Amino acid sequence: MGSLTETVLDSVQQLSLNGAANQANGDKITIRNICCVGAGYVGGPTAAVVAFQNPHIKVTVVDRDVTRIRRWNSRHPPIYEPGLHDIVRIARDGGRETSISGQPSDDIVSEKGETSVARREPNLFFSTDVAGHIAEADIVLVAVNTPTKERGVGAGSATDMTAFEAVTGFVAQYAREGAIIVEKSTVPCRTAQLVADTLAMHRPGVHFEILSNPEFLAAGTAVNDLLYPDRILIGSAPTPSGKRAAEALLEVYAAWVPRERILTTNVWSSELAKLVANSMLAQRISSINSISAVCEQTGADVDEVARAIGVDPRIGNKFLMAGIGFGGSCFKKDVLNLVYLADTMGLPEVGEYWRQVVKMNEYARDRFTNRVIKCLNNTLVGKKVTILGYAFKKNTSDTREAPALEMIKTLLEERPREIAVFDPCCNPFVVKNEIKALLGPQITASVHVYGNAYDACKDSTAVVIATEFDEFRNQPVPKPAPAPVDQPAPKMLGRKPNPKSDPRPFKESAPTENDLLALHKHLVQRDGQTSEDPLDRFNVEPDCDDDCPDCIQARESKDNGFATGMGSAEEYKPKERLDWVRIAETMAKPRWVFDGRGVIDSREMVKLGVRVESVGRQHRF
Ligand SMILES: NC(=O)C1=CN([C@@H]2O[C@H](COP(=O)(O)OP(=O)(O)OC[C@H]3O[C@@H](n4cnc5c(N)ncnc54)[C@H](O)[C@@H]3O)[C@@H](O)[C@H]2O)C=CC1
Numbered sequence: 163m164g165s166l167t168e169t170v171l172d173s174v175q176q177l178s179l180n181g182a183a184n185q186a187n188g189d190k191i192t193i194r195n196i197c198c199v200g201a202g203y204v205g206g207p208t209a210a211v212v213a214f215q216n217p218h219i220k221v222t223v224v225d226r227d228v229t230r231i232r233r234w235n236s237r238h239p240p241i242y243e244p245g246l247h248d249i250v251r252i253a254r255d256g257g258r259e260t261s262i263s264g265q266p267s268d269d270i271v272s273e274k275g276e277t278s279v280a281r282r283e284p285n286l287f288f289s290t291d292v293a294g295h296i297a298e299a300d301i302v303l304v305a306v307n308t309p310t311k312e313r314g315v316g317a318g319s320a321t322d323m324t325a326f327e328a329v330t331g332f333v334a335q336y337a338r339e340g341a342i343i344v345e346k347s348t349v350p351c352r353t354a355q356l357v358a359d360t361l362a363m364h365r366p367g368v369h370f371e372i373l374s375n376p377e378f379l380a381a382g383t384a385v386n387d388l389l390y391p392d393r394i395l396i397g398s399a400p401t402p403s404g405k406r407a408a409e410a411l412l413e414v415y416a417a418w419v420p421r422e423r424i425l426t427t428n429v430w431s432s433e434l435a436k437l438v439a440n441s442m443l444a445q446r447i448s449s450i451n452s453i454s455a456v457c458e459q460t461g462a463d464v465d466e467v468a469r470a471i472g473v474d475p476r477i478g479n480k481f482l483m484a485g486i487g488f489g490g491s492c493f494k495k496d497v498l499n500l501v502y503l504a505d506t507m508g509l510p511e512v513g514e515y516w517r518q519v520v521k522m523n524e525y526a527r528d529r530f531t532n533r534v535i536k537c538l539n540n541t542l543v544g545k546k547v548t549i550l551g552y553a554f555k556k557n558t559s560d561t562r563e564a565p566a567l568e569m570i571k572t573l574l575e576e577r578p579r580e581i582a583v584f585d586p587c588c589n590p591f592v593v594k595n596e597i598k599a600l601l602g603p604q605i606t607a608s609v610h611v612y613g614n615a616y617d618a619c620k621d622s623t624a625v626v627i628a629t630e631f632d633e634f635r636n637q638p639v640p641k642p643a644p645a646p647v648d649q650p651a652p653k654m655l656g657r658k659p660n661p662k663s664d665p666r667p668f669k670e671s672a673p674t675e676n677d678l679l680a681l682h683k684h685l686v687q688r689d690g691q692t693s694e695d696p697l698d699r700f701n702v703e704p705d706c707d708d709d710c711p712d713c714i715q716a717r718e719s720k721d722n723g724f725a726t727g728m729g730s731a732e733e734y735k736p737k738e739r740l741d742w743v744r745i746a747e748t749m750a751k752p753r754w755v756f757d758g759r760g761v762i763d764s765r766e767m768v769k770l771g772v773r774v775e776s777v778g779r780q781h782r783f
């Protein structure tokens with residue numbers, strides 16, 4: 163019997179053994195057709211950027227959710243991400259032939275322009291024909307949801323592989339021989355083996371390569387993360403055909419990502435690295451949140467502590483923002499995924515170590531909610547409490563696992579007169595329906611979701627800030643803590659363009675899509691709202707259906723200058739800061755602000771007669 167290492171290596175090779183002779187010594191694989199299964203937060207933006215950067219590749223995003231696909235095919239896609247709309251418009255609708263001045267000048271688009279930009283055909287499609295598009299693909303990206311199991315064996319920590327397994331079944335049935343199957347979803351380590359086994363069972367002797375290519379984008383910055391990734395990770399079998407498949411996927415990314423940022427590993431390292439990346443980030447947040455509790459007892463200030471430790475290059479200054487804890491669809495589930503892996507491999511100490519990260523996160527949120535209740539004399543009866551921010555982080559409409567929801571649930575137990583909710587990025591109709599669906603219509607009768615912050619805060623005894631939107635600040639956005647001293651200088655290659663500077667003259671005579679995008683951003687920012695299409699390239703967009711929530715919001719929104727950005731505008735644009743003087747004037751006494759995200763300068767609030775409680779520091783006034 164071989165050693166464990168040998169067994170693992172053998173099974174890595176097995177991933178590409180079926181019929182490997184077909185491809186082992188073949189030519190370079192040319193990719194012309196990509197099918198992405200799953201039109202969600204990862205599948206939609208990733209496929210859009212891949213298509214945008216590879217006009218010669220047909221990219222089709224398929225999903226079984228008819229409404230989602232209809233919305234991707236309309237002017238209001240189902241998810242909001244800054245910059246996504248411009249990219250979808252070019253890739254999905256094509257671009258008109260245009261002519262631009264190749265030199266920085268005011269005469270941006272002119273008939274006598276020096277640089278002509280050819281017409282671009284659409285190459286991004288959204289469809290519900292899952293089988294049909296899998297069948298024609300050279301690469302199938304699987305980007306379906308992999309939540310935590312809610313029942314059965316491993317409930318509460320194991321990954322629910324229902325959606326992933328269903329897609330694997332489809333792939334086994336319909337994918338053409340030689341197709342490259344890519345795990346884009348975050349999956350338990352060694353999932354590639356399950357995929358290989360399923361394919362081998364359904365299609366014995368037929369060759370498929372299985373790659374792991376986890377996604378590292380974050381909500382709210384997805385487009386920038388995709389356009390300028392820190393790294394692309396591709397795990398493959400160490401066989402010649404495995405490496406050729408990895409090279410084929412690498413070529414797709416190399417259209418816009420510098421090659422030195424594309425890392426290749428074995429499949430298991432790639433699968434595990436994704437879980438570890440999220441677990442380590444979550445661990446930092448839980449670590450600083452544990453320290454915030456110590457700060458509140460000792461008189462230390464958690465922001466000062468974070469700043470003091472963050473200048474040490476061995477620690478670094480990122481992900482040290484104390485608050486009510488991490489939300490989002492991934493951190494908790496991915497840490498628990500690691501916990502389950504450790505537990506089932508007979509490593510309970512490892513599992514327990516990581517489980518604490520999730521426990522500390524819940525502790526941070528509940529500790530703050532209890533502080534709200536305690537400050538309000540342990541009763542909310544007859545009182546209105548306002549929650550500012552419902553999304554799990556700023557600049558996104560993603561509300562999955564948002565701490566705000568759990569806080570609302572706890573506060574409702576105290577039978578308040580009203581819980582008011584306002585989020586500058588979320589559609590109020592969607593939020594209201596979501597809260598009702600998650601907590602039940604009876605209990606949520608006293609929850610009202612507002613389209614502007616002033617109505618939401620009027621007559622409130624307490625305002626609770628649950629998301630770090632810049633709009634809620636009463637102080638300038640703080641400068642980032644100084645970078646650790648020996649942090650390497652950012653590389654020139656793949657660097658994000660500065661939208662303030664004109665990218666012309668372009669390096670090449672024919673501008674790339676990145677050049678055009680940089681110029682588009684520069685001109686939109688320079689000219690403010692005056693043109694959404696300064697390069698005169700956009701085609702007419704498809705209409706929305708009658709039930710589009712963003713169109714309904716646009717029709718019904720009573721814009722008080724701080725209305726939600728979804729719907730009324732094509733894209734969410736951060737609005738002006740909240741006028742805290744106006745809010746303070748209409749709040750009920752004693753006016754409390756509970757700052758769960760470190761956005762409030764309490765000294766300014768005191769001048770308005772507002773009492774502030776923040777995470778990680780003592781200053782009760
Ligand atoms: N949301 C994020 O920011 C990130 C998510 N990830 C990972 O990416 C994966 C996808 O996440 P999201 O895009 O957020 O999920 P999502 O829930 O937004 O989208 C998943 C989509 O898959 C579709 N789907 C499910 N089963 C299907 C089937 N059998 N056939 C066709 N379509 C099917 C669903 O209808 C849904 O539209 C997860 O594994 C997640 O952990 C990774 C990095 C970032």
Ligand SMILES: O=C(O)[C@H]1O[C@H](OP(=O)(O)OP(=O)(O)OC[C@H]2O[C@@H](n3ccc(=O)[nH]c3=O)[C@H](O)[C@@H]2O)[C@H](O)[C@@H](O)[C@@H]1O
Pocket residue numbers: 348377378379380381382440443447480481482483484485486487488489490491492493554555556630
């Ligand atoms: O796998 C995923 O889904 C993604 O998870 C995170 O991205 P995301 O959850 O979208 O957003 P983050 O910026 O990581 O923030 C997560 C949560 O942590 C909170 N946070 C973040 C940073 C911090 O210092 N403190 C803090 O409380 C945020 O408010 C938010 O609720 C990772 O950052 C991505 O790299 C990863 O791809």
